[in-house]
Amino acid sequence: MTAPEEPLHRRLGLQDDEYDRIVETLGRDPRPAELAMYGAMWSEHCSYKSSKIHLKTLPTEGPAVLVGPGQDAGAVDIGDGMAAVFKMESHSHPSAIEPYQGAATGVGGIVRDIISMGARPVALLDPLMFGPLTAERNRWLFEGVVAGIGGYGNCIGVPTVGGEIHFAGPHSQNPTVDVMCVGIARADKLATSQSLTANAGSLMVLYGAATGRDGIGGVSVLASATLDASSEESRPAVQIGDPFAEKLLIEASLELIDRGLLEGLQDLGGAGITCAVSESAARAGMGAHLDLDAVPLREAGMAAFEILTSESQERMLAIVHPSRLADVEAVCARWGLTTAVIAELVEGGGLRVTLGGELVAEVPARSLVDEGPEYDRPMAPPDATAMSSASNDPALLPFDKDVREAFFSVLTSPNIASKRWVFEQYDSIVQGQTVAGAGSDAALVRVPDSLKAIALSSDGKGRYGALDPYLGAAHAVAEAARNVAATGATPLAITNCLNFGNPERPLVMWQFSESIRGMRDACLAFETPVTGGNVSFYNESSGSAIWPTPVIGMLGLLNDHRLRVPTGFPRPGLAVYLLGETFAELGGSEFAEAVLGVVAGQPPRLDLDAEAALLRFLQAAAAETLLASGHDCGDGGIGIALAESAIEGAHGFAVTVPGDLPAHVALFSESASRAIVSVAPEHEVRLTALAADHGVPLSRIGETGGPRVLFDGLFDTTVDELREAYETAIPRLLGEPV
Amino acid sequence: MRCSFEVLVSLKPGLSDPQGKAVASALPALGWTNVSGVRVGKHIALEVEAADEAAARAQVEEMAVRLLSNPVIEEFRILEAEEA
Amino acid sequence: MRCSFEVLVSLKPGLSDPQGKAVASALPALGWTNVSGVRVGKHIALEVEAADEAAARAQVEEMAVRLLSNPVIEEFRILEAEEA
Amino acid sequence: MSDGAPRIGVITFPGSLDDRDAQRAVTFMGGDAVALWHADPDLRGVDAVVLPGGFSYGDYLRCGAIARFAAVMDEVRAFAERGGPVLGICNGFQILCESGLLPGALIRNRSLRFICRDVFLRVETSQSVVTSELTAGETVEIPVKHGEGQFVAREDELRRIEDEALVVFRYASADGATGDAQNPNGSIDHIAGIRNARGNVVGLMPHPEHAVDPDVGPTGGQPLFASLLAAAMAGAGA
């Protein structure tokens, strides 16, 4: 609770020096509405003031990149004049208050980012992190978030084709809810600021839902100054998503773009109308006259600052030449959407706002958008006593348990176990292009009317990040790329969502910069530039933050989806190969946590050149159709990767775990740059030669076949036993009949 | 004694109500142009076995807060009990 | 005049009510073992502008039959109007 | 599309989601897909009508409750009375029930959760516009994806449905055995799809349009569309 004597700007989240900047910019004291506008636009969420200087170090250029960071979403060239548009965003904070609506409106927000690029949304992915399901509140959050993502995504006709879920104590108070959306557009129809042709006199048309007192908690302190208490109560803590309205927005917006009726398009998200109008004006190098009386309101008596900063959902802003206005209105009406001309572009950079005929704000548009503060916040690594050190390497801990038992504990740990309970709540097939959905290392979504498919994977490595944020981020990029390459596709570019604690704490800021460094090095090594992303800070309660968790959304391209490599063993009689080398690396492993009960040690080393070689090899082998199946070897190690391929393909195997490491180390080590592939006997010679060409170590470890699963000299089970354990683990934790 | 109650759960004022909105915008096409303020909520009927009505009602109150409604976004009202 | 109504829509007896079942089965865990006959339906509030209450009510009846409820599986009740 | 190919109309309501998918399936099976709009005053002389899946009007209030009042629905009703082939898929099925063109209703799944998975359907009769190419007892694999697909009917109505053999599909195992384990939503009598007495109007919750293209799913929907195209050819609705 902020003390009442606090000056207004502080209660709006503005620092004293930021306030001085505003006074300097305006040459006078700001009006209340103006303070609200700066407070919203210069917030961490909108201005990236703490992260900017670090994000600048990320590689953003590449032959495939059409649109890099700074736009609503990034875009890459996928050939034939088509572009894939993608972006990831977090809605963790709202989801912690009301999981269903928080997650649902998160889907709505990221989908509008894709629409505003002029692309049709074709896929969603939902990387999530929660506290352990043993706690009732975590189950409530988990079930609510999943239902919310499905409830919204299913209703707008965009398939949810992938994602991931991890469970960890530090995420109990603050679940991590990220959503990635991918769209497809004709490259020449991309709606970007470059394509903005607006001039003075162009109109800003707000269409979609009416504006209510939504998501203005941040500036609500102004209420005391300007409003009576009653409106205080009517200010909702959370928002109700309206997926039906969103579906209409999608269709109307795409029709408007397709018919060339727009000069620009912008979604309304953080900072609402203020952000959309000032950004559109600033991008056009102009100012605007904004008439708040024209904004359709859901409630009477809204104050200027409320209308200006409301974050009501399902709204879009179109820049329209007056000669096109009637057409635009007709298209929206056909889709049952209300339109309102709320502003007009004017010469000069001034944003002039009136309500009830009175001037309520007059500020330079650019000062809101481009002249926000930037901080180089102090950083400090954790002290030596921190977990991550070779001294407590789990590989050195005594292990006398039964390997079979340990294997099933890892297989049924919620991080590893089947997420079917989740992904069956999502429509993964609408639009009819889902070549491979959940269950595949990377989802494959066909580009309509072509043989091409885009490959999508989202990965975060929170546990590694907790031990070493540099490696955590690098491994996340590596696993995402490996998931894509395992299907035979070529990794092209990434988006990301960076989930961290309070950036004003030097430790958190250090974690952040280390993560950026790791992401940078990995992206350079794999030639997968960063096309955009989102930063979510302040994920902490009472001084304890979530694990530093950069989540990577990788987009790849498969030129002929018929060449896709499945994750499961497709038939018996195939040779099974392990690609890559296994070292004694149990630091931060699933085994260490699930069986030994420790999150400790050093995460596996990551040789970026070896990883890049593996990625190239997987694509080459797929192109020569040598591979019957391919699965990246990640969480849980070789044993789990083999089990997943057996369950997915419904064929067993007999293997000998290679090397002379202790059995549990060999089986559960999470050494990087490895994959499990199966190969028809006639291709073994060629595969071996190709591996040599690429410098990828490989060892033949056994064959596929039958209902039986045999780890020679270790233990023996069946595919059915594996599936039963793998599929029922999460329903059991939720107390459901299995 | 056994008392039956009805709990009416509705979205808090100020929250947008997509369902109400959809119904409202469908009405004119059906010839009803004089309807406003449509809000769609839940109606829960149940019976409670308790010593007396006061006790039963108190329990329903608690059930409404903890289970039948979502206090973050909803408010509720309990209809007069009548002995079943 | 403007009258406000509340329409209560509930599933006809005998039809399975998954939501009601879910609520009922959640109760014991919360310590409520004396609850029975849980049925979950809809609550629709709206306002009608009409010459008089009778006219308004007649219209709400018609709206309930044609749109607000599905007579095949649902029944409805209209709560006393109060002048807004 | 080639001349002589049957023209299959697919109606788009606000909130329809699988309309393009249904059009693609029609084309894939050699038909001529015609896009129809909910506000259209006529059916553009199509030979059959498909009400596609999705969330018309958000499925707010009740699935199909608002869509059934669409202008085009009067035409659909007349078309059906003339014996024209009408197929309602998922939300389309719900709209047909709300319109009274088919008996019963669809409510929340037993689990209260949306469910998306491939299921097997046992064909109960070949006397319908989507099963003429199939024989009773056969099974077809087709995905379901719905949150409100539990078929219910009052006892008397249900008896009529069974007595008059109006059930077209039941959820079953690959070899045709019915049981709770095969029933994804708790539908009474495992009912997945029904027809009217004449057999020209059929509604089902599963999505045959997502089961024609082998690259993206099973192919159990092919015979359903083949049957529909054949019925359209016969031109009963003209």
Ligand SMILES: Nc1ncnc2c1ncn2[C@@H]1O[C@H](COP(=O)(O)OP(=O)(O)O)[C@@H](O)[C@H]1O
């Ligand atoms: N939240 C989710 N939503 C949709 N699909 C999911 C989700 N979580 C996991 N999956 C799917 O389950 C499969 C296994 O997930 P995961 O173990 O994370 O794969 P990997 O380890 O190869 O990244 C993947 O196909 C993934 O897309």
Ligand SMILES: [Mg+2]
């Ligand atoms: Mg993963």
